Amino acid sequence: MNEPFTHAIPILHTLHEHGYQAYFVGGAVRDVLLGREIGDIDIATDATPDVVESLFDKTVDVGKEHGTVIVLLDGVSYEVTTFRTESEYEDFRRPKEVAFISSLKEDLLRRDLTINAVAMDIHGDIIDHVGGKRDIKRRRIQTVGDPACRFQEDSLRMMRAVRFLSQLGFELSKETEEAMKKDKHLLANISVERKKIEMEKLLKGRYCEQAIKVLISTKLYEELPGLKDQLNETFQAFPYYLLDGLDEVWGAFIHLLGLDEAEAVSFLKEWKLSTKLLKEAVAISKYVDCDWDAEKMFEAGEHVLLSSMKITQLKHERRIFFDELEAAKRSYDALPIKQLQDLAVSGKDLMAFRQKPAGKWIAEELASVKKAVLQNQLENRKEAIEEWLIACDQRLEND
Numbered sequence: 001m002n003e004p005f006t007h008a009i010p011i012l013h014t015l016h017e018h019g020y021q022a023y024f025v026g027g028a029v030r031d032v033l034l035g036r037e038i039g040d041i042d043i044a045t046d047a048t049p050d051v052v053e054s055l056f057d058k059t060v061d062v063g064k065e066h067g068t069v070i071v072l073l074d075g076v077s078y079e080v081t082t083f084r085t086e087s088e089y090e091d092f093r094r095p096k097e098v099a100f101i102s103s104l105k106e107d108l109l110r111r112d113l114t115i116n117a118v119a120m121d122i123h124g125d126i127i128d129h130v131g132g133k134r135d136i137k138r139r140r141i142q143t144v145g146d147p148a149c150r151f152q153e154d155s156l157r158m159m160r161a162v163r164f165l166s167q168l169g170f171e172l173s174k175e176t177e178e179a180m181k182k183d184k185h186l187l188a189n190i191s192v193e194r195k196k197i198e199m200e201k202l203l204k205g206r207y208c209e210q211a212i213k214v215l216i217s218t219k220l221y222e223e224l225p226g227l228k229d230q231l232n233e234t235f236q237a238f239p240y241y242l243l244d245g246l247d248e249v250w251g252a253f254i255h256l257l258g259l260d261e262a263e264a265v266s267f268l269k270e271w272k273l274s275t276k277l278l279k280e281a282v283a284i285s286k287y288v289d290c291d292w293d294a295e296k297m298f299e300a301g302e303h304v305l306l307s308s309m310k311i312t313q314l315k316h317e318r319r320i321f322f323d324e325l326e327a328a329k330r331s332y333d334a335l336p337i338k339q340l341q342d343l344a345v346s347g348k349d350l351m352a353f354r355q356k357p358a359g360k361w362i363a364e365e366l367a368s369v370k371k372a373v374l375q376n377q378l379e380n381r382k383e384a385i386e387e388w389l390i391a392c393d394q395r396l397e398n399d
């Protein structure tokens, strides 16, 4: 058995010792069968959340009413979830009530996709009631059971299917794809927050371009915030997965959609991005295709400079040129000032020097000093700046 699983075996042992069933389930089992790197390990058991809490020293309640308790072992957290069914669904959203059950099989049958519904026991043996292993082998994404029913219950599963397609490079089964086309409007019932989580994972997937094609061919995109009338080809053919942070991903997204600043802000607000992420994405997008000089580098700041440069490279060449990024970083490091406060004179200094009360002139004068310093026409030293200001005054008088 693989390393991350062997670490979690004591949890299964403890549950077994107390007479409970316990299995590895979900993404980690899928990924081990695929030979992919394993993410978080999820464990399913027939012990109730209260029992799980009582059996382990360190636990965190992250949704006991839905059956989930986090168990911490040697600093690693494991989600331990009680077998459950999700009988009643409220407005196509989350299950209204979950019923805890004692059958692993029933628990696997409530899961979204066959590839996500395979369990593994403590010996590494696979339990598969839904053909998940076969679908992993033939790289097929399909729902557990009838897709139309499963999408009726929770239509976010449509987005999840395309998100896994993006991460794994699999294909949708015909039935699943047809049901999506037919029922795509159900996605309108899902909260933006839930859609955003899947969209961000989708864009960061290695096969994001195929996934975007599927969003378009199934018309799912029409149910996503702000996308109904926005699609264009540049936006589709972009390797978002080569970017790093979500600010870069959203920055590239709004740039390639061709949105201006105001449109980008309202688009990202529709997606309910945090203010910080929104601002960063908009700033990054603004500098894509920029002709850089010292002043623009100063304005943008290092992070925005490097992020927007990366997007520009990917847009035109589909690859990142690390040597160019290194060179840009060196140019940035060499700037004589990185922020206005780094200037050797402040607004107060200027007021004292000019013997003038505060006013709009301060910002204007600081801006021209900043410009001259950034262009290396002026040394960033108080006396040098004062001499330069006097020389400017004299030039103005002579003109």
Ligand code: ATP
Residues within 6 Å of the ligand: 025, 026, 027, 028, 039, 040, 042, 110, 111, 112, 113, 116, 117, 154, 156, 157
């Ligand atoms: P990741 O590597 O992104 O964490 P994952 O497969 O673990 O992938 P999660 O979103 O963490 O995905 O969900 C854990 C498991 O819970 C899934 O593998 C699936 O079995 C089940 N699951 C998650 N969301 C749903 C849903 N909306 N409907 C049914 N089952 C779901």
Ligand code: MG
Residues within 6 Å of the ligand: 026, 027, 039, 040, 042
């Ligand atoms: Mg997971």
